[in-house]
Amino acid sequence: DAGVxxxxxxxxxxxxxxxxxxxxxxxxHKSVSWYQQVLGQGPQFIFQYYEKEERGRGNFPDRFSAxxxxxxxxxxxxxxxxxxxxxxxxxxxxxxxxxxxxxYFGPGTRLLxx
Amino acid sequence: AQTVTQSQPEMSVQEAxxxxxxxxxxxxxxxxYLFWYKQPPSRQMILVIRQEAxxxxxATENRFSVNFQKAAKSFSLKISDSQLGDAAMYFCAxxxxxxxxxKLIFGTGTRLQVFP
Numbered sequence: 001d002a003g004v005x006x007x008x009x010x011x012x013x014x015x016x017x018x019x020x021x022x023x024x025x026x027x028x029h030k031s032v033s034w035y036q037q038v039l040g041q042g043p044q045f046i047f048q049y050y051e052k053e054e055r056g057r058g059n060f061p062d063r064f065s066a067x068x069x070x071x072x073x074x075x076x077x078x079x080x081x082x083x084x085x086x087x088x089x090x091x092x093x094x095x096x097x098x099x100x101x102x103x104y105f106g107p108g109t110r111l112l113x114x
Numbered sequence: 115a116q117t118v119t120q121s122q123p124e125m126s127v128q129e130a131x132x133x134x135x136x137x138x139x140x141x142x143x144x145x146x147y148l149f150w151y152k153q154p155p156s157r158q159m160i161l162v163i164r165q166e167a168x169x170x171x172x173a174t175e176n177r178f179s180v181n182f183q184k185a186a187k188s189f190s191l192k193i194s195d196s197q198l199g200d201a202a203m204y205f206c207a208x209x210x211x212x213x214x215x216x217k218l219i220f221g222t223g224t225r226l227q228v229f230p
Contacts, residue, residue: 041223042118042221043159048217050216092216092218097214098214099215100166103218104161105158108157
């Protein structure tokens with residue numbers, strides 16, 4: 001079975017631009033979460049979506065938004081990019097988004113903002 | 115708010131030896147889960163081991179085991195018979211069991227080097 005997939009793998013943008021990152025969960029998984037991992041730090045939670053509804057949001061500005069589609073894939077959008085948005089963006093999925101479940105991570109999208 | 119602290123930025127171990135990575139956490143919740151994730155240079159975050167707070171028995175997965183001290187809020191990872199493939203960043207993570215959420219709170223990580 002395919003694991004969590006993310007696209008693109010790498011991305012270079014300039015300040016002020018907008019970016020869209022994509023994630024496909026493991027087949028049968030209905031919950032998708034997004035994390036930002038700045039170099040040298042642990043991942044920080046951005047969003048969780050379950051059954052197309054936002055279930056959780058981390059401490060990120062409104063420039064960050066996300067959505068989940070009927071097939072449970074998800075997009076993360078970041079507007080008005082800042083240099084500080086340069087990071088590895090990780091997507092993770094689980095079947096029901098329940099605390100007892102294990103999350104499975106994708107390989108990430110490396111975003112560089114110049 | 116819950117926090118996770120990893121006080122060892124880097125650790126090294128000789129192949130076939132044993133190494134222990136430290137993690138402490140802070141929470142007022144009684145129901146939670148703790149995890150160790152491995153992140154090799156390929157960037158893929160891989161689950162190593164998980165521990166349910168309500169279980170007194172320490173979790174074990176092959177060469178990996180934890181020392182879970184609930185009262186001390188300590189959750190260390192022991193890697194036995196270290197292999198070159200164990201070299202990676204290791205992250206300790208916390209997840210609330212009180213709220214039905216996928217949100218993981220990570221520590222800053224420990225870089226493990228394995229020498230032949």
